[in-house]
Amino acid sequence: MRRETVLNAVLALGLLAVPLAAQAMGEPFIVTLATKVAILALAGVGLNIALGLGGMVSLGHAAFFGIGGYAMAVLAAPVQAYEPLMTWPFELAGTKSMPVIWVAAMVAGALGALAIGALSLRTSGVYFIMITLAFGQMLYYFAISWPAYGGEDGISIYVRNGFPGLNTLDPIQFFALSYGVLMAALMVSWVLARSGFGLALAGARQNPVRSAALGIRPYSVKLTAFVISGAITALAGALFADLNRFVSPSMLSWQTSGEIMVFVILGGVARLFGPVAGAALFILLEHWLGGFSEYWKLFLGLALLGIVLFARGGLIGTLAGREVAHD
Amino acid sequence: MTEPVLEVRDLHRAFGALKATDGVSLTLRRSEIHALIGPNGAGKSTLIGLIAGNLKPDAGQVVLNGRDVTQADVAARARAGLARSFQVSAVAAELTVLQNVVLAVQGARGQSFRFFRPALANTGLRAAAEAHIARAGLSGRRAIPAGDLAHGERRRLELAMALALAPRAFVLDEPMAGMGPDGAREMTALLDDLRHEAPILLVEHDMDAVFALADRVSVLVSGRIIASGTVAEIRADPEVQRAYLGEERLE
Numbered sequence: 001m002r003r004e005t006v007l008n009a010v011l012a013l014g015l016l017a018v019p020l021a022a023q024a025m026g027e028p029f030i031v032t033l034a035t036k037v038a039i040l041a042l043a044g045v046g047l048n049i050a051l052g053l054g055g056m057v058s059l060g061h062a063a064f065f066g067i068g069g070y071a072m073a074v075l076a077a078p079v080q081a082y083e084p085l086m087t088w089p090f091e092l093a094g095t096k097s098m099p100v101i102w103v104a105a106m107v108a109g110a111l112g113a114l115a116i117g118a119l120s121l122r123t124s125g126v127y128f129i130m131i132t133l134a135f136g137q138m139l140y141y142f143a144i145s146w147p148a149y150g151g152e153d154g155i156s157i158y159v160r161n162g163f164p165g166l167n168t169l170d171p172i173q174f175f176a177l178s179y180g181v182l183m184a185a186l187m188v189s190w191v192l193a194r195s196g197f198g199l200a201l202a203g204a205r206q207n208p209v210r211s212a213a214l215g216i217r218p219y220s221v222k223l224t225a226f227v228i229s230g231a232i233t234a235l236a237g238a239l240f241a242d243l244n245r246f247v248s249p250s251m252l253s254w255q256t257s258g259e260i261m262v263f264v265i266l267g268g269v270a271r272l273f274g275p276v277a278g279a280a281l282f283i284l285l286e287h288w289l290g291g292f293s294e295y296w297k298l299f300l301g302l303a304l305l306g307i308v309l310f311a312r313g314g315l316i317g318t319l320a321g322r323e324v325a326h327d
Numbered sequence: 328m329t330e331p332v333l334e335v336r337d338l339h340r341a342f343g344a345l346k347a348t349d350g351v352s353l354t355l356r357r358s359e360i361h362a363l364i365g366p367n368g369a370g371k372s373t374l375i376g377l378i379a380g381n382l383k384p385d386a387g388q389v390v391l392n393g394r395d396v397t398q399a400d401v402a403a404r405a406r407a408g409l410a411r412s413f414q415v416s417a418v419a420a421e422l423t424v425l426q427n428v429v430l431a432v433q434g435a436r437g438q439s440f441r442f443f444r445p446a447l448a449n450t451g452l453r454a455a456a457e458a459h460i461a462r463a464g465l466s467g468r469r470a471i472p473a474g475d476l477a478h479g480e481r482r483r484l485e486l487a488m489a490l491a492l493a494p495r496a497f498v499l500d501e502p503m504a505g506m507g508p509d510g511a512r513e514m515t516a517l518l519d520d521l522r523h524e525a526p527i528l529l530v531e532h533d534m535d536a537v538f539a540l541a542d543r544v545s546v547l548v549s550g551r552i553i554a555s556g557t558v559a560e561i562r563a564d565p566e567v568q569r570a571y572l573g574e575e576r577l578e
Contacts (some may be wrong), residue, residue, distance in 0.1 A: 196446040199422070200439035203430045206419035213379065213413075214434035214488065215405035221439060 004320035008273040012186075015041075015276065016179060023172045031171040032243070037276075037283050038178040039239045044263035044275025045185045046232030051261070052270030053193055054225040055205035059257050060116065060132030063139045064230040066252030067112045068105035068237025073149055073247040075101050076157045098163040098177070101238055109234020110227045112139075117226035121219055136257055143249040154248025161242055168242070178239055182276070185232050190272055192228070201225050233260070262300075266307060268314030277315040330393060331356050332526050333409070333496045338377055338387035347373040348384070349550035353528075355496055360518065360527045362537045365547035366570070371530050372414070374547065375500055378528070379411045380404045392495055406437060408495030410525070412488075412502055416481040420474030424465055424484055427473050428456040431491035456491060463487035463517070479510040486517065490524075497527040503536055515539055538562075546570070 015034060022030035043065055050056040078085045078094035085094040095101065116135045120128055149155045160168045168174045192198050203211040204218035211218050241247045250256065259282070267278030285303065289296035311318040331354035340348040347370045355361050365371055376382035378389055380401040388397045396404050405411075418427050429446055432455045433439055447453060460469050463483040468476065473484055482502060489497060502518065503511045515536050518527060531537050537544065538558050545555040548570045554561060561567055 191443055191445075194445040194447070195443055196433050196438055196441035196449065196452075199426060199430050199446040200433065202422055202426075203419045203434075206421055207417055209381075210413065210417040210419065210488075211430075211434070212381075212401035213405050213411050213417075214431045214492065215402050215437065216430075216434040216439045217400070217402045224440070 002320070004271070004273075004316065007316060007320050011273050011276050011280070012183070015280065019172060019175050028171045031175050033283055033287065035171065035175040035178050035243055036240075037280050038175065038182045039236050039243055040260070040263060040282070041276040041279035042178070042182045042185055042239065043233045043236035043260050044267070044279055045182070045189055046229045046234075046236060047260050048229075048264050048270065048275050049189060049192065049232065050226050050229035051264055052274065053189075053198060053201050053205070054222050054229075056121070056222060056226060056229075057129050057261075058120075058132040058226075058229075059129045059254065059261065060120075060134075060136035061230075061233050061260050062252050062254060062256035063116065063132075063136040064109040064112055064233040065237035065240070065256055065260065066139060066143065066249070067108050067230075068234030068239075069241035069247040069251045070143065070149065070237075071105040071108045071234065072101050072161070072238045072241040073155050073157060075104055076161055077149065077155060080158060096159070096161045098161045098168070098242070101161055101242075102181075102235055105234045105238035106231040109237070110231040112234070113227045113230025114223070117223045117230070121222055121226065133254055133257070136252065136254055140249055140252040140254070143252050150248070152249060154246055154250075156246050157241070158245065160245055174243070178243070181235065181239065185235070186272060186276075188228075188232070193272070197221070197224070262304060264314075266304065266314055268316035271314065271316040271320075274314055274316050281315060329357055331390075332392060333378070333528065334388075334390040335374075335378060336388040336390065338374070338389070339385045340373055340377055340382060341385060346550045348377060351387075351547070351550070351552055353545055353552065353555070355526045355528050357526055358522055359542040360522050360529055360540045362529045362531060362541035362544045363547055364531070364534075364537060364544060369547045370550040371547055372500075373550075375411065375498055375530060378498055379409065402434075405492060406435060408492070408525075409498065410489035410492040410494035410496070411498040412482075412485045412500055414500040414504060414530075416478070416485055418473040418481060418484055418488070421472055423470050423472055424460060424476070424487075425453075425456060425469040427484060428459050428487050428491050429453060431488040432456050432459075435492040459487045459490045462490060464513075479506050482506060482510075482514065486514075486521075490521075494525045496525050497521065498530075499527055500530050501532060502529070503531060503533040511536060 019031040019034035047061045050058050075094050076096055079096050085092045120131045123131055144152045162168055163177055166173045200216050200221045203216060204221045208218035237251060263275050263278035263282055266281050267274030285300050289299050307314055333355040335351060335353050338348050338351045351374060363371060377384050380399060388395055391407055391409055396407055429452050432452050460466055463486050465483055465487060468480060503514055506514060511533060518540055541558055544558055544561040545552050546567050553570060554564045554567045
């Protein structure tokens with residue numbers, strides 16, 4: 001078996017074992033931390049499809065993360081206010097059902113990514129980074145000035161949304177749900193990377209001019225990947241909002257975009273489990289170093305610098321070695 | 328005479344004041360190798376860009392198999408059967424030889440939006456790709472990342488990818504560039520064989536190869552075709568000697 005496969009299995013099982021052990025020892029806080037890792041990793045899995053597979057350096061993925069969060073708030077807030085979601089042109093009630101919220105978040109994220117991607121992908125390189133950043137900031141300021149959902153203060157959803165057959169307020173059950181979604185997204189990402197589409201995307205990333213000469217439109221291929229990426233990150237946003245039972249514009253801020261990118265780079269760009277390793281390391285550092293010093297991000301910065309300079313494959317790349325071509 | 332496979336009609340393209348392509352017309356007939364030669368800066372790359380669709384002409388038409396493709400983009404022309412190779416090897420460096428050729432096969436077949444089935448497990452794609460790899464003489468190298476290939480092997484991979492398009496016409500931009508004498512000889516034999524699959528518009532600096540292969544030669548100077556004819560006619564043409572052959576090499 002390839003070393004990376006073993007490493008991936010260790011990560012997947014580790015992320016499952018830690019909260020289970022914590023639950024047995026009566027440490028719900030650690031269960032919540034693991035849930036946070038799973039959800040942030042999910043956001044990273046979304047970004048990794050654009051960044052790793054498609055080579056699209058998006059500094060605006062907070063837009064989709066926030067769209068997912070606000071999709072949750074828009075659907076769930078009317079329920080706690082005992083109001084309909086809308087009355088015109090037809091009456092529609094809000095919902096507290098996670099599956100419905102997830103679908104809504106993914107559709108909203110996909111549409112957002114379609115609009116942002118269609119414009120941004122006309123540029124490349126540094127301009128692409130800047131234009132995605134600009135779109136993210138536009139949404140951020142829009143959310144700040146949107147009084148219906150709390151403006152700058154955000155909005156609390158007091159009771160976590162429900163999932164059929166589960167008590168989502170129980171930390172371990174909500175963890176299991178988040179973990180399941182993460183595994184499903186990893187499966188999607190894995191299948192996608194090996195599919196014909198994944199090959200076309202790799203071609204479009206490595207050599208767009210050649211790809212076009214082979215009858216493949218790099219723009220269409222990249223835009224499709226960007227939309228899938230946005231949908232997955234939006235799903236993570238909806239879960240993150242449910243974890244905190246709170247949505248605020250900070251989900252849309254460019255720092256959030258940067259953090260999602262840090263997960264991917266820490267763990268290993270284009271590596272299947274890169275975002276999982278990255279998010280886990282990020283949360284670990286946040287809590288260990290955060291205990292020593294409130295300047296923990298200084299050390300995170302140093303770690304990131306070290307990885308970018310000396311270990312370009314990130315954590316996974318360092319531990320598993322160069323990616324072997326699978327034939 | 329049968330209708331030409333590829334026809335360029337009175338093509339114009341200017342960059343500011345520079346007329347890079349100034350009224351070029353040429354045809355590519357079935358089973359022929361039509362060589363395009365000319366000194367550096369003559370406008371060969373612009374002409375190839377116009378034919379392949381990377382550039383849009385100011386005026387004129389490109390007709391492929393009787394169909395006007397002037398407004399079609401690069402990908403559409405590729406799917407219509409125009410296979411080009413690049414002057415500087417252009418392959419996906421991180422993909423293996425096999426993956427590169429599978430990419431070409433699925434591109435030509437318009438099967439690039441399949442999200443589930445692993446590309447390399449698709450026996451239809453894979454068998455076609457392996458046949459093209461064998462044809463280009465790269466069978467032993469199919470699991471090697473394209474970026475790790477030697478220069479000559481990469482040129483062969485380019486050719487395998489062009490073959491994979493099952494083209495109606497080849498446009499090959501200096502396929503011998505940077506090859507040693509042995510490599511160039513092998514490539515010459517390969518191209519000689521290839522013309523029966525589809526005619527070749529060959530842009531090449533290697534005059535030995537051009538004179539060995541070409542059925543017809545057109546000479547491009549300053550964006551215009553100053554002469555067109557058989558190898559013997561071109562060699563004898565005084566204007567060509569003055570404009571091109573004379574300054575670069577006299578044999």
